[in-house]
Amino acid sequence: MSEETTDRPMIRMAAVDKFFGQLHVLKKISLDVPKGQVVVVLGPSGSGKSTLCRAVNRLEPIDSGVIEVDGRPLPSEGRDLARLRAEVGMVFQSFNLFAHKTILENVTLAPVKVRGQAVPDARKTGLELLERVGIADQADKYPAQLSGGQQQRAAIARALAMRPKVMLFDEPTSALDPEMVQEVLDVMTALAADGMTMLVVTHEMGFARKAAHRVIFMSDGEVVEDGTPAEFFTAPKSARAKDFLGKILTH
Ligand SMILES: Nc1ncnc2c1ncn2[C@@H]1O[C@H](COP(=O)(O)OP(=O)(O)OP(=O)(O)O)[C@@H](O)[C@H]1O
Ligand SMILES: [Mg+2]
Numbered sequence: 001m002s003e004e005t006t007d008r009p010m011i012r013m014a015a016v017d018k019f020f021g022q023l024h025v026l027k028k029i030s031l032d033v034p035k036g037q038v039v040v041v042l043g044p045s046g047s048g049k050s051t052l053c054r055a056v057n058r059l060e061p062i063d064s065g066v067i068e069v070d071g072r073p074l075p076s077e078g079r080d081l082a083r084l085r086a087e088v089g090m091v092f093q094s095f096n097l098f099a100h101k102t103i104l105e106n107v108t109l110a111p112v113k114v115r116g117q118a119v120p121d122a123r124k125t126g127l128e129l130l131e132r133v134g135i136a137d138q139a140d141k142y143p144a145q146l147s148g149g150q151q152q153r154a155a156i157a158r159a160l161a162m163r164p165k166v167m168l169f170d171e172p173t174s175a176l177d178p179e180m181v182q183e184v185l186d187v188m189t190a191l192a193a194d195g196m197t198m199l200v201v202t203h204e205m206g207f208a209r210k211a212a213h214r215v216i217f218m219s220d221g222e223v224v225e226d227g228t229p230a231e232f233f234t235a236p237k238s239a240r241a242k243d244f245l246g247k248i249l250t251h
Pocket of ligand 2: 049050051170
């Protein structure tokens with residue numbers, strides 16, 4: 001029994017298909033992510049990276065196949081779906097903080113409302129999380145009073161407040177001014193070092209090389225390459241990955 005638990009992937013996708021109308025955006029995707037693994041998802045625009053992430057959080061329903069998180073199939077609705085959303089944190093390009101709530105209130109809202117945590121406990125945990133992402137001194141400010149990098153770190157703290165088993169990141173630094181990218185990547189790197197299971201769509205190749213255990217390369221809805229960062233960056237197998245790397249690395 002215990003062996004079964006340790007062998008079980010944290011995220012399991014098996015033969016997942018997703019269509020938008022006629023457009024086949026995820027094509028028989030099979031992907032197992034072990035607990036604690038950091039997977040960077042690369043690929044050209046439109047290859048299906050965001051759809052893949054959103055499917056794991058069931059923001060996008062799939063047409064066929066199986067997705068499991070920690071051994072349980074994704075629930076389709078109701079209370080179970082709310083529980084899944086709590087277990088799978090997601091951070092997007094846009095920070096999506098509540099504008100009329102303070103940073104600390106943003107972080108404590110879901111634990112109080114969804115988890116029924118007592119307000120003082122949620123505030124204590126919230127402040128610890130803000131400390132962890134380096135913005136405890138911003139707790140009582142409103143989102144608009146923070147820099148983009150600080151807002152994104154608040155969004156990460158908010159996701160962590162639900163004690164997720166998995167964190168999904170979809171281009172978390174793409175909307176940031178260049179000088180703020182590193183502070184967000186540093187928080188993500190620390191989270192990875194703490195053993196969080198992470199699926200990260202990013203164009204930050206430095207992060208992919210240093211923090212990822214594994215890189216998957218998507219093209220036209222398929223996983224075309226799946227290997228270590230070293231394998232992918234030094235010896236991509238497919239013409240599509242070579243072409244992609246040629247374009248991004250000459251920037
Ligand atoms: N809600 C939608 N309705 C219809 N088509 C969609 C929808 N969302 C995405 N698509 C299409 O599905 C394909 C995959 O989109 P997706 O956003 O997953 O790509 P991506 O790899 O994240 O691209 P990018 O790097 O530009 O963010 C694209 O062809 C896109 O136009
Ligand atoms: Mg995308």
